[in-house]
Amino acid sequence: MQIDLRTxxxxxxxxxxxxIARRFGDKxxxxxxxxxxxxxxxxxxxxxxxxxxxxILFDKSRTKIEMKDWYAxxxxxxxxxxxxxxxxxxxQEAAESNFEMIEERGLAALVxxxxxxxxxxxxxxxxxxxxxxxxxxxxxxxxxxxxxITQPCLYHAMDHLAVAQYLTRIALTLDxxxxxxxxxxxxxxxxxxxxMRQHVENLLVLQDWFEIFVAxxxxxxxxxxxxxxxxxxxxxxxxxxxxxxxxxxxxxxxSAETAKWVDAQIKVAAAESAENKQAIADWVVxxxxxxxxxxxxxxxxxxxxxxxxxxxxxxxxxxARCAKLGLSV
Amino acid sequence: MDMHVKKLGLKEKYAHMTRGLGWDTTYxxxxxxxxxxxxxxxxxxxxxxxxxxxxxxxxxxxxYQAEKERKLYAVLDAFAQNNGHLGITDARYLxxxxxxxxxxxxxxxVAHRGFAAAGRNFPGVGPRVACLMQSIDEVRHAQTQIHxxxxxxxxxxxxxxxxxxxxxxxxxxxxxxxxxxAFSAGPFEWMIAIGFSFEYVLTNLLFVPFMSGAAYNxxxxxxxxxxxxxxxxxxxxxxxxxxxxxxxxxxxxxxxIVQKWIDKWAWRGIRVLSLVGMMxxxxxPKRVMSWKEAWEIYFEQNGGALFNDLARYGxxxxxxxxxxxxxxxxxxxxxxxxxxxxxGAAAFHTWMPNDEEMDWLSAKYPNTFDKYYRPRxxxxxxxxEQGNRFYSNTLPMLCQVCQIPxxxxxxxxxxxxxxxxxxxxxxxxxxxxxxCKHIFxxxxxxxxxxxxxxxxxxxxxxxxxxxxxxxxxxxxxxEVLKWYHLEHGKDNLDYEGSRDQxxxxxxxxxxxxxx
Amino acid sequence: MSKVFIAFQxxxxxxxxxxxxxxxxPHAVLDEQPAMVKIDxxxxxxxxxxxxxxxxxxxxxxxxxQVNLITISGHLDEDDDQFKLSWLN
Ligand SMILES: [Fe+2]
Ligand SMILES: [Fe+2]
Numbered sequence: 001m002q003i004d005l006r007t008x009x010x011x012x013x014x015x016x017x018x019x020i021a022r023r024f025g026d027k028x029x030x031x032x033x034x035x036x037x038x039x040x041x042x043x044x045x046x047x048x049x050x051x052x053x054x055x056i057l058f059d060k061s062r063t064k065i066e067m068k069d070w071y072a073x074x075x076x077x078x079x080x081x082x083x084x085x086x087x088x089x090x091x092q093e094a095a096e097s098n099f100e101m102i103e104e105r106g107l108a109a110l111v112x113x114x115x116x117x118x119x120x121x122x123x124x125x126x127x128x129x130x131x132x133x134x135x136x137x138x139x140x141x142x143x144x145x146x147x148x149i150t151q152p153c154l155y156h157a158m159d160h161l162a163v164a165q166y167l168t169r170i171a172l173t174l175d176x177x178x179x180x181x182x183x184x185x186x187x188x189x190x191x192x193x194x195x196m197r198q199h200v201e202n203l204l205v206l207q208d209w210f211e212i213f214v215a216x217x218x219x220x221x222x223x224x225x226x227x228x229x230x231x232x233x234x235x236x237x238x239x240x241x242x243x244x245x246x247x248x249x250x251x252x253x254x255s256a257e258t259a260k261w262v263d264a265q266i267k268v269a270a271a272e273s274a275e276n277k278q279a280i281a282d283w284v285v286x287x288x289x290x291x292x293x294x295x296x297x298x299x300x301x302x303x304x305x306x307x308x309x310x311x312x313x314x315x316x317x318x319x320a321r322c323a324k325l326g327l328s329v
Numbered sequence: 330m331d332m333h334v335k336k337l338g339l340k341e342k343y344a345h346m347t348r349g350l351g352w353d354t355t356y357x358x359x360x361x362x363x364x365x366x367x368x369x370x371x372x373x374x375x376x377x378x379x380x381x382x383x384x385x386x387x388x389x390x391x392x393y394q395a396e397k398e399r400k401l402y403a404v405l406d407a408f409a410q411n412n413g414h415l416g417i418t419d420a421r422y423l424x425x426x427x428x429x430x431x432x433x434x435x436x437x438x439v440a441h442r443g444f445a446a447a448g449r450n451f452p453g454v455g456p457r458v459a460c461l462m463q464s465i466d467e468v469r470h471a472q473t474q475i476h477x478x479x480x481x482x483x484x485x486x487x488x489x490x491x492x493x494x495x496x497x498x499x500x501x502x503x504x505x506x507x508x509x510x511a512f513s514a515g516p517f518e519w520m521i522a523i524g525f526s527f528e529y530v531l532t533n534l535l536f537v538p539f540m541s542g543a544a545y546n547x548x549x550x551x552x553x554x555x556x557x558x559x560x561x562x563x564x565x566x567x568x569x570x571x572x573x574x575x576x577x578x579x580x581x582x583x584x585x586i587v588q589k590w591i592d593k594w595a596w597r598g599i600r601v602l603s604l605v606g607m608m609x610x611x612x613x614p615k616r617v618m619s620w621k622e623a624w625e626i627y628f629e630q631n632g633g634a635l636f637n638d639l640a641r642y643g644x645x646x647x648x649x650x651x652x653x654x655x656x657x658x659x660x661x662x663x664x665x666x667x668x669x670x671x672x673g674a675a676a677f678h679t680w681m682p683n684d685e686e687m688d689w690l691s692a693k694y695p696n697t698f699d700k701y702y703r704p705r706x707x708x709x710x711x712x713x714e715q716g717n718r719f720y721s722n723t724l725p726m727l728c729q730v731c732q733i734p735x736x737x738x739x740x741x742x743x744x745x746x747x748x749x750x751x752x753x754x755x756x757x758x759x760x761x762x763x764x765c766k767h768i769f770x771x772x773x774x775x776x777x778x779x780x781x782x783x784x785x786x787x788x789x790x791x792x793x794x795x796x797x798x799x800x801x802x803x804x805x806x807x808e809v810l811k812w813y814h815l816e817h818g819k820d821n822l823d824y825e826g827s828r829d830q831x832x833x834x835x836x837x838x839x840x841x842x843x844x
Numbered sequence: 845m846s847k848v849f850i851a852f853q854x855x856x857x858x859x860x861x862x863x864x865x866x867x868x869x870p871h872a873v874l875d876e877q878p879a880m881v882k883i884d885x886x887x888x889x890x891x892x893x894x895x896x897x898x899x900x901x902x903x904x905x906x907x908x909x910q911v912n913l914i915t916i917s918g919h920l921d922e923d924d925d926q927f928k929l930s931w932l933n
Contacts, residue, residue, distance in 0.1 A: 008412050008415065008836055008839045010412065010839075012484055013484060013485070013486070014482065015483060016479070017475075017479070017488070018489045018814065019490060029479075031472075031476055034472075034475050034476060034479055038492055039435065039438050039471060039475070039492060040438065040442070041435065041438075041439070041492065041495065041505075042496075044496045044497065044780050045780070046502070046505070046506045046509040046513075046779050047506075047509055047510060047513040047776075048513060048778060049512070050368070050513060050515055051364075051365050051515055058442075080472050081468050081473075082401075082472070082473070085394045085395045085469075086395045086398055086399065088391040089392050089396075092387075092391045095388075127350060128350060131350040131351060131454075134461075135449060138457075138461055138464075139449045141445035142442055142443075142448075143446070147438075150445075151468060154441075154445055154461075154465055154468065157448075157461060158387060158461065159387075161347075161350075161387055161458065162387035162388070162391075164346075164350050165346045165386050165388070172337070177337075180345060184349060184352070188355075198356040201355075201356040201357040201362070202356065204357060205357045205361045
């Protein structure tokens with residue numbers, strides 16, 4: 001029997017799940033809402049973690065930030081897995097065609113040597129900083145509280161892995177795989193990179209996940225990305241290194257997009273209470289100082305005599321951004 | 330043009346793209362950066378020896394996963410627009426999907442968090458990247474399942490408060506405690522529990538024959554998310570297998586620990602799968618294969634091949650598995666019988682099989698169905714037809730480990746319920762089997778913490794605030810159901826006469842009249 | 845020898861893949877089920893990129909297999925040219 005099911009008009013019994021309706025009323029919910037809100041378990045856990053017996057599995061006390069409702073930290077991009085992957089696949093396609101064009105037309109060979117060397121010295125060891133960003137964000141994805149923030153932190157962790165892989169690809173395009181070993185050696189032993197490596201390693205042992213969020217996603221990224229993927233990018237573009245700019249396009253776009261998400265988190269958490277605001281501001285001040293120290297030698301290598309001026313611009317923009325988020329720092 | 334960059338092969342490219350990213354920290358000690366790496370006693374000497382099974386870089390990951398997602402959501406959209414839910418064989422079938430959404434999808438979520446933790450905690454880059462990819466896949470599974478089933482929730486009962494129910498309802502503590510158990514262990518045990526036992530040995534049983542059954546019953550939404558999730562599972566299975574090989578190759582001292590975990594998690598997983606057995610044999614109106622057949626193909630054959638292979642490391646087939654060749658003939662019937670009796674307290678509908686279905690069960694279970702179960706089921710069905718449908722409202726005792734009611738029988742006597750007892754610090758604890766008793770005795774400190782739904786009810790912890798259990802006419806079951814957010818008369822009881830049945834028939838009727 | 849297997853969703857994309865696998869692995873056995881196709885083989889099963897490319901008339905990346913893959917059994921060894929499943933015992 002052939003049945004035409006489409007012709008049936010049915011009034012649904014309910015529009016969404018109860019936990020969604022309790023928040024937003026019984027009306028059709030978005031895929032972001034149904035895939036995010038209240039899907040982390042909160043109430044009953046059977047066993048204390050062997051790795052942290054004084055806490056429960058998902059425990060609010062793994063940060064000193066307090067929120068009445070952790071789901072207030074929503075993602076303005078409304079990324080659930082499908083939306084996230086499809087967005088990234090589109091960006092990846094654009095990046096891929098840039099890399100292909102550079103490889104096919106040998107554009108890397110046209111980059112002036114001085115710029116190429118800056119790229120190899122500064123951008124390639126940065127892959128390890130990205131790997132640190134991956135680790136911090138996977139920590140939050142594991143031990144943070146509430147899917148609204150843990151979910152995008154995992155996406156952010158994967159993005160950092162992707163950026164590390166784009167940087168690897170830049171090395172392989174500009175040079176041979178030996179460039180990766182050279183960069184690793186600079187990361188481990190070179191004077192230029194030791195302050196940054198120390199800073200990154202210090203972030204890897206932080207326990208408070210919101211502190212990691214501030215130190216890594218707001219401060220470290222907030223200073224590093226503008227420096228390397230905006231200012232340095234302009235220098236590459238102006239000096240005949242367009243090929244490098246093409247290869248870092250993803251990073252530029254990505255940091256603009258993710259900064260909006262980071263800002264939304266900070267803004268809401270800071271607005272929740274005076275204590276939160278103070279804690280976040282203290283972290284910003286502390287990590288801003290450390291990040292700037294770590295960036296100084298790298299800025300010197302990238303911008304020479306203009307380093308101080310460029311860093312000053314980056315810092316001013318960062319401070320303005322923090323002020324907009326309600327932080328006095 | 331200088332072609333000094335020769336085209337790199339997959340393995341070489343992957344090594345550059347991932348393995349080189351990590352470093353041994355020196356400003357901070359490695360044990361502080363990876364604080365969970367050693368406490369379980371597993372010894373790893375060289376993380377570089379890790380072999381990456383699937384070599385996906387993020388660019389390829391996004392590309393293929395986005396393609397899967399586009400396809401999946403196109404199907405879900407069409408399913409919703411075209412009233413696809415009316416295309417299923419029979420709304421009885423939805424009981425299986427209710428059990429899936431309440432009992433399994435939230436665990437996909439826990440898998441996501443647990444793999445994020447593993448993806449942070451292993452000192453090796455290779456396993457970390459693989460774990461993170463699994464972590465993000467698992468959030469995909471949780472979400473695609475919720476999104477697919479969302480349309481059913483709009484039209485049918487039992488789906489509406491799945492997260493709340495998972496944490497509270499008596500039978501859902503079976504799958505929930507399984508994942509809580511794994512996540513509260515360390516990263517290596519997690520990998521054996523979920524990466525190996527669950528993914529490699531058990532998910533085939535959950536997803537492959539069951540999803541094929543969903544297709545057979547016209548549920549294109551479920552089959553689409555099911556098979557789409559399963560396409561990630563192939564990666565997860567190889568991760569689990571690689572992980573176990575890696576641990577065994579790194580140090581001979583790891584063997585007894587790994588063996589202990591395999592024994593524990595194989596048994597724990599098999600117990601959880603009793604629910605799937607019941608879904609396959611009783612809840613699918615049209616059946617693809619019996620639980621026993623699926624067990625033989627995916628567990629005995631496939632698991633057998635696996636254990637043959639692992640024998641070279643000294644791994645032995647878990648002892649509890651000998652019992653399974655007996656159990657496979659019984660568990661689905663025993664589980665369904667229990668849910669039928671406790672159908673008043675379940676968030677899905679129950680029924681007794683009709684004659685044709687009983688004949689199918691007899692044919693599939695020639696050694697047991699007619700002898701042990703058919704007479705009882707026939708009697709219950711007749712009673713119900715005469716208006717004497719009996720719902721048990723006493724509460725069953727639960728196993729301290731797997732948390733399943735004591736419903737399974739002795740391996741050598743299918744008429745005798747199996748009980749085991751252990752004593753710890755002067756208290757007695759009950760388990761359902763040698764397998765569960767063994768697990769309890771090995772880690773009593775962990776299992777005495779179990780939040781057993783029935784004990785909790787007796788302790789008065791499962792009523793809404795303000796309810797007074799001493800008040801006159803206090804109805805404990807009714808109050809517990811309220812606390813579960815289980816709507817009596819809608820979510821529970823028989824399929825026959827349910828709102829689901831009435832609506833499905835009425836809507837289908839509208840559809841047929843319109844052609 | 846133990847059996848390895850691989851299963852795919854039944855659709856237009858997988859038809860040539862299955863055809864190529866069966867041609868390259870004469871010992872493999874096809875098992876068709878609702879919405880899926882399972883291929884069992886004693887010992888090992890090899891999927892060759894070139895064979896699929898010949899059937900579909902375009903370049904094929906073996907990682908594309910993942911889009912329609914349902915499950916596998918056996919150790920996996922994958923490189924640019926082939927995707928091999930095997931048991932060592
Ligand atoms: Fe999954
Ligand atoms: Fe048990």
